[in-house]
Amino acid sequence: MDRNLLLSLVKKYESPLYVYDADKIESQYNRMVTAFSSVKNLKINYAVKALSNVNVLQLFKNLNAGLDTVSVQEVQLGLKAGYNPKDILFTPNGVSLEELEQAMKLGAQINIDNLSILEQFGQKYPKVPVCVRMNPHVMAGGNSKISVGHIDSKFGISIHQLPHIHRVVENTGMLITGVHMHTGSDIYDVDAFLRATEILFDAAATFKNLESIDFGSGFKVPYKEGDIQTDIEELGKKLSKRFNDFCKTFGRDLTLMFEPGKFLVSEAGQFLVNVNVVKQTTSTVFASIDSGLNHFIRPMFYDAYHHIENLSNPKGKKRFYTVVGYICETDTFGVNRQISEISEGDVLTIKNAGAYCFSMASNYNSRYRPAEVLVKGGKGYLIRQRETIEDLLRGQELVKI
Ligand SMILES: *Cc1c(COP(=O)(O)O)cnc(C)c1O
Numbered sequence: 001m002d003r004n005l006l007l008s009l010v011k012k013y014e015s016p017l018y019v020y021d022a023d024k025i026e027s028q029y030n031r032m033v034t035a036f037s038s039v040k041n042l043k044i045n046y047a048v049k050a051l052s053n054v055n056v057l058q059l060f061k062n063l064n065a066g067l068d069t070v071s072v073q074e075v076q077l078g079l080k081a082g083y084n085p086k087d088i089l090f091t092p093n094g095v096s097l098e099e100l101e102q103a104m105k106l107g108a109q110i111n112i113d114n115l116s117i118l119e120q121f122g123q124k125y126p127k128v129p130v131c132v133r134m135n136p137h138v139m140a141g142g143n144s145k146i147s148v149g150h151i152d153s154k155f156g157i158s159i160h161q162l163p164h165i166h167r168v169v170e171n172t173g174m175l176i177t178g179v180h181m182h183t184g185s186d187i188y189d190v191d192a193f194l195r196a197t198e199i200l201f202d203a204a205a206t207f208k209n210l211e212s213i214d215f216g217s218g219f220k221v222p223y224k225e226g227d228i229q230t231d232i233e234e235l236g237k238k239l240s241k242r243f244n245d246f247c248k249t250f251g252r253d254l255t256l257m258f259e260p261g262k263f264l265v266s267e268a269g270q271f272l273v274n275v276n277v278v279k280q281t282t283s284t285v286f287a288s289i290d291s292g293l294n295h296f297i298r299p300m301f302y303d304a305y306h307h308i309e310n311l312s313n314p315k316g317k318k319r320f321y322t323v324v325g326y327i328c329e330t331d332t333f334g335v336n337r338q339i340s341e342i343s344e345g346d347v348l349t350i351k352n353a354g355a356y357c358f359s360m361a362s363n364y365n366s367r368y369r370p371a372e373v374l375v376k377g378g379k380g381y382l383i384r385q386r387e388t389i390e391d392l393l394r395g396q397e398l399v400k401i
Pocket of ligand 1: 047049050068070091182216217218219259260261262263355
C-alpha cells in the first residue's frame with residue numbers, strides 16, 4: 001500500500017489503526033486456487049479467527065470461498081456476511097454437544113474432534129453428515145505453541161483410534177462425509193506435510209460415504225526478507241496429482257479442502273502507530289508507541305518477528321531502536337531494530353498485521369480497540385470504528401451492594 005495513502009488514513013482515522021489491503025488478500029487467494037487448478041472440486045474455507053471483520057468475510061464470499069469457524073459466534077458472523085450456511089465448516093475443539101447442536105441448527109457443516117462427542121452426536125443425529133478431525137501425529141514444523149498435530153496435542157482424534165471411529169459409526173449408523181486434519185502453523189517442509197496427507201488418505205479410504213478431504217492449514221508466509229515460506233505452488237503440483245489419483249482409486253470425485261487464515265490475510269495487514277516518546281537510556285534508545293500488547297500481542301505471546309518501518313521519515317539515517325508499547329507491563333515489539341531515525345510524533349508501520357492481530361486484541365488497561373480500514377482500488381473504507389468509553393462500560397452498571 002502506498003505510503004502517502006497510509007499516512008492520510010492515520011490522519012483521517014487517527015492512531016493506532018489497522019489497515020488491510022483487499023488486493024493482497026485477493027491475490028493470495030488466487031495463488032492458492034491456481035496452485036490447485038487441476039483439482040476438479042476445490043474449496044478454500046477462510047479461517048475466520050485470523051481476522052474476523054464481517055467486511056473481510058464478505059470479501060472472501062465474493063471470491064467464492066467458504067469459511068472455517070471455531071465458535072458458534074463465528075458461524076453467526078459468517079451468516080451476517082451473507083454466507084450460505086452450507087459453506088461454513090464448524091471446526092471447534094473441545095466444545096460442548098450443545099454448541100455443536102447450535103451450529104448444526106444454523107446449517108453449518110459439523111466437524112468433530114473427539115470420540116466422546118462423536119458417539120453422543122451420532123446417537124442423537126445419525127442422519128446429519130459429519131466430518132471427523134484426525135490427528136496424524138506428524139510434526140510439520142514450528143514450535144509446540146502453534147503446532148497441533150504432534151503426539152501430545154489436544155487436537156483431533158488419534159489416527160490410531162480409527163477402528164474406534166468405525167465402531168461408533170457402525171453402532172450409531174451415523175454418516176461420515178469428510179475427514180480433516182490441521183497440523184498447525186508453520187509448514188516449512190512440503191514433503192513433511194505430504195507425509196501427513198498420506199496418513200489422512202489411508203484413513204479417508206475407509207469411509208465409504210466420503211465426499212471431502214480437508215487438509216487444514218499452517219501455510220507459512222514471510223515476515224521479513226529471506227524468510228522461508230510454504231512453497232504453495234510446489235505443494236499444489238504434488239498434492240493435486242496425489243489427490244486426483246486417490247479419487248480415481250476411490251471411484252468418485254471428492255472435494256479437496258483447505259482452511260488457511262494466515263496465508264490469506266497476514267501480509268495484507270499493516271498496523272499504524274504513533275511514537276509518543278523517544279527515550280535514551282544507558283543501554284538503548286526506546287521508541288514508545290501509542291499501542292501495546294492489548295492491540296498486538298504476537299511479538300510478546302509467540303516471540304513473533306514483525307517488521308517495523310518509519311513511514312514519516314523513510315529516507316532518514318538508520319539507527320537502532322527498541323520499540324515498546326504503553327502497557328504497564330513489558331510489551332516489546334522489537335529489539336535492536338534498524339529503523340530510519342525516529343522523532344516523537346512519527347508514524348510507524350508494523351507489518352504482517354492481518355492475521356491474529358486485531359482478532360486477538362483486548363481492552364487491557366481499559367484502552368479502546370483500534371479502528372480498522374479496508375483499502376480497495378486505492379480507497380480506504382472504515383470497516384470498524386475505534387471504540388469509545390460506552391464500549392468499555394457496556395453491560396456494566398453500578399449496583400448497590
Ligand atoms: C486456526 C485454524 C486454521 C488456520 O490456521 P492458519 O495457520 O492461520 O492458516 C485452520 N484450521 C483450524 C481448525 C484452525 O483452528
